[in-house]
Amino acid sequence: MPDCASLPSLCVRSVLTLLTLTAALAGPLTASAAPSKGKTAAAARSDNAPDVVQYGQREDVVAFAQQVTERHQLPVDWAVKQLAAARYLPRVAQLVMPPPAGAPKNWEAYRARMVDAQRVREGVRWWAQHEDSLRQAEARYGVPASFIVAIIGVETYYGRITGDFKVIDALATLAFDFPKGRSDRSGFYRDELEAFLRWCAREGRDPHSVKGSYAGAIGLPQFMPSSILKYAVDFDGDGKIDLNTHGADVVGSVAHYFAEFGWERGQPTHFAVKPPTDTRDRAHLLAPDIVPSFTAQQMAERGAELDEAGRTYTGPLALVELQMGERAPAYVAGTKNFYVVTRYNWSSYYAMAVIELARSLRQARPEAKP
Numbered sequence: 393m394p395d396c397a398s399l400p401s402l403c404v405r406s407v408l409t410l411l412t413l414t415a416a417l418a419g420p421l422t423a424s425a426a427p428s429k430g431k432t433a434a435a436a437r438s439d440n441a442p443d444v445v446q447y448g449q450r451e452d453v454v455a456f457a458q459q460v461t462e463r464h465q466l467p468v469d470w471a472v473k474q475l476a477a478a479r480y481l482p483r484v485a486q487l488v489m490p491p492p493a494g495a496p497k498n499w500e501a502y503r504a505r506m507v508d509a510q511r512v513r514e515g516v517r518w519w520a521q522h523e524d525s526l527r528q529a530e531a532r533y534g535v536p537a538s539f540i541v542a543i544i545g546v547e548t549y550y551g552r553i554t555g556d557f558k559v560i561d562a563l564a565t566l567a568f569d570f571p572k573g574r575s576d577r578s579g580f581y582r583d584e585l586e587a588f589l590r591w592c593a594r595e596g597r598d599p600h601s602v603k604g605s606y607a608g609a610i611g612l613p614q615f616m617p618s619s620i621l622k623y624a625v626d627f628d629g630d631g632k633i634d635l636n637t638h639g640a641d642v643v644g645s646v647a648h649y650f651a652e653f654g655w656e657r658g659q660p661t662h663f664a665v666k667p668p669t670d671t672r673d674r675a676h677l678l679a680p681d682i683v684p685s686f687t688a689q690q691m692a693e694r695g696a697e698l699d700e701a702g703r704t705y706t707g708p709l710a711l712v713e714l715q716m717g718e719r720a721p722a723y724v725a726g727t728k729n730f731y732v733v734t735r736y737n738w739s740s741y742y743a744m745a746v747i748e749l750a751r752s753l754r755q756a757r758p759e760a761k762p
Contacts, residue, residue: 445480447564453478460586466593474589474599478564484557485571487606498717499741506546506745507752515541515753518550518639521620525627525640529532529647534657538750540646545753546746554612554636555605563588563608563617584608586613587617595632611635612642613649623649629749653735656707656728661701665725667711668695677711683739684708684728691725698725712740 447453449472457471519526519541526537547553566581588608590601604610609616613635615624624633627644634641668674673694677686686694688703696711702725712727724730724744733743 407504420513427648436583447478447480447568448476450568453564453568456582456585460589463586464590464593466589470593471589474560474592475564477600479558479561480569481557481561481565481606483563484562485569488566488574488707496717497715499714499722499744500716502741503745507749511549512547512752512756514550515545515749516758518544519757521754522643525643529627530645531699532644533651533655534648535647535650535655536750538754539650539733539746539754540643540751542746543646544612544642545749546742547736548612551612551636554603554614555609556603557606557608558600559588559602559604559608559610559617560585560599562606564606566607569658581608582732585619587621591617591620613646615645615649619649623652650732651738653732654728655732657736658729659707659729660701660705661730661733661743662712662724662726663705663709664699665691665702665711665723666697667713667723670695674711678713680710681728682710682712682731682734682738682743684710684726684731686710696725712744715741715745 453475454472455598457475458468460466461468461471519537523537526540529540531536544550555607558644560679563581563585567578567585568582570576570578570581585608589599591597592602602610605614609615610617615635620633620635624635624641624645625648626633628638628640630638633645635645668677668712673696677691677694677696680686682705686709688698688705688709691698691709691711692703698705698709702709707728710731712724712726712730714722714724716722726740726743730743730747733746734740736742736746
């Protein structure tokens with residue numbers, strides 16, 4: 393998902409039991425919790441589905457709808473009606489929480505999940521189906537076809553896993569009842585809910601018909617609503633943008649997203665590097681995380697040994713660490729293009745998975761065979 397979503401990308405996720413969370417949340421969200429004057433009204437339970445909580449005429453929800461309609465000249469009755477019917481989803485509140493502490497990160501294990509033989513085969517097939525659009529997007533935006541296909545493969549397995557949550561329910565849950573126990577991101581989700589309502593109104597969509605991830609990401613590229621408004625393009629020129637069934641729009645939108653974040657045509661994503669042996673020098677180079685901040689000379693002065701191509705590279709670089717479980721970490725020197733890939737998901741592991749899948753796809757293409 394893009395970085396309006398620097399959120400975890402939508403891959404296959406395990407779903408844990410919800411009984412404890414549901415019980416804990418049942419009290420403040422029941423209709424019997426009558427609002428006192430000046431306080432937010434509790435959500436009302438749906439009459440025909442007593443186990444589902446709807447937001448109804450909750451004061452903060454209605455106020456939000458009125459603010460959105462004022463800012464964007466939307467019908468206030470329409471916005472209030474859509475949000476009143478939105479449901480609180482305990483499962484969403486649980487999934488947005490950080491995973492429990494467990495085994496240390498392991499790049500090789502992560503790669504094995506994301507760059508498996510089946511995903512490569514499906515990617516080669518998807519590439520062949522959309523070859524014309526991919527060629528046009530690469531020519532226009534400079535983003536290689538292999539990277540566009542790899543993003544779709546990592547995000548949604550070429551459309552197999554796009555999410556089965558009603559986006560309006562997921563976003564309302566995170567906008568108005570963000571769970572305690574982690575940093576509050578309700579402001580981010582309110583912005584995304586606003587963008588979602590704007591997009592639905594613009595496209596004439598029923599907000600309750602749109603499905604997506606638990607975080608509100610939509611379609612094959614898993615764009616958050618604000619990213620749809622900013623970066624999605626009508627690449628096939630049919631007058632509408634469809635990120636679910638129109639491969640051309642999916643291809644063009646991903647390429648446009650990369651280009652808008654500064655993808656440099658023809659530049660590599662990373663170079664091989666041996667990290668400094670001195671722990672202070674290594675810590676200094678790792679401090680900016682994945683943000684390219686050092687020249688090749690500055691890295692060398694700190695004891696990093698770049699390969700030949702890296703030593704002659706003139707752009708900024710980042711020392712990127714990939715943990716390998718109990719073994720010593722692996723390292724690469726990331727370029728600006730590496731950083732651009734992380735605009736989809738702020739993770740070096742995610743970026744390397746996309747890069748490795750793109751490489752595997754190129755190698756598996758029929759024309760790549762000797």
